[in-house]
Amino acid sequence: MKFKKTHQDGVARAGIIETAHGDIHTPAFIPVGTKATVKGVHPHEVKEIGAQAVLANTYHLFLQPGDDLIKKHGGLHSFMNWNGPIITDSGGFQVFSLGAGFDKSVSKMGEVKETSGRTPAVFDESVLSAHGKLAIIDEEGVSFTSHIDGVLYRFTPERSVEIQHNLGADIFFAFDECTSPDAEYEYQREAMERTHKWAERSLTAHRQNLDSKQAIFGIVQGGRHADLREESSKKLGSMNFDGYGIGGSFSKEDLGIALAAGLKHLPEDKPRHLLGIGEPADMFEGVAQGIDTFDCVAATRLARNGTAYTLDGPIDLRKSPFKEDMNTIEKDLPDSPATPYTRAYLAHLFRAKEMLGGMIVSQHNLYFILRLVDDMRGAIKEGKFEEFRKEFCDRYYA
């Protein structure tokens, strides 16, 4: 993998990530295909809509169908019939969503509230069940029970690298710990330091495999604390990763601060990915601060739940006003895959629980977000990024 920066507009930048399976022109949005499928959208449609790459998940594919099977199949590209670039996430986010975030209403951008919960360093089924969680973290790694069949497994940084080698993505992430936004400062520091150690172990494990042509990205953590973020970026930036991810969760207001501090000491000539962020305003902020790529489930999840992006903000097609709305989702995006359909038809599909509704809107939402980031790239090349940002946001958030 190679990265070339081609344009600069303030701190925002445009460039090209070259992989064995093709180029990614950045800034770019990478659709999420957790279980080797972008939910509800055919691979050829994902391509036609304009996706340059997809992002799959180590945890999910390890559990089902198993990384060995995918290796036997010839790797993820062959398995899912996607011949473009593929990125795999390490499973670190699942440590959060199945551990600290389990059975709580904490999400990636959740409200911040203080609690005193600490994560025990012991692990077996009884401890897991006693804590009502599916994952427990210790210094060496994470023990977790499968959400599918309850079997106990263990991930370490080395194991995550091994699995991701079997999956064979062009780019993969080092195993990290994604903390809850409501964890206290001391825990954020502890988790960040653990993530740093895991990053070193991941890097070492990866470089030992001389046959691998895969690129490895390290993940900056530190929660919503600027000092931790800066420390994390300094530490990770000094390691020889091929690129970097900005991970974790933070309240919406803190995203800008976490980005500024988290990107501060990363090398300019390596790509930066902002993990799990896909709201337009947040992506504008990311690009403005020098982020090159994003991935996010929002486009497809919202779509399956009936919400479609429009240039005037999201609309929930299940709501009563759309029952007899004969307009298309977004008349100002005539090339959207959803253009041939009226809001009334889509509203009907959702009410009738027909899967086609979610499929069409998934395509539309992906098209909307992909195009938005493409337009950001175009604006950077013309030196008009901030103008484009203002123009879009003035209408979208009006």
Add this chain to the structure above:
RNA sequence: GCGUCGAUCGGAUAGCGGCUAUUCCAGGAGACUGUAACUCUCCCGCCAUCAGGCAUCGUGGGUUCGAGUCCCUCUCGGCGCA
């Protein structure tokens, strides 16, 4: 006509003498950012200063400390026999 069974929120249901009448669907309003998510939450008789208050199980009576639950009347409907 006789007998019998039944009538509970828009629909379907639970409820067999004891707090606030159950659940599902439909309807309404929200949520969703490295996907345990085609999911989840709340509302769905009336009033409400959001604490609560007042109603209500086809109708009208009755028994009882207490009735959707038991008894009688009527109305409507299903079934059976004439």
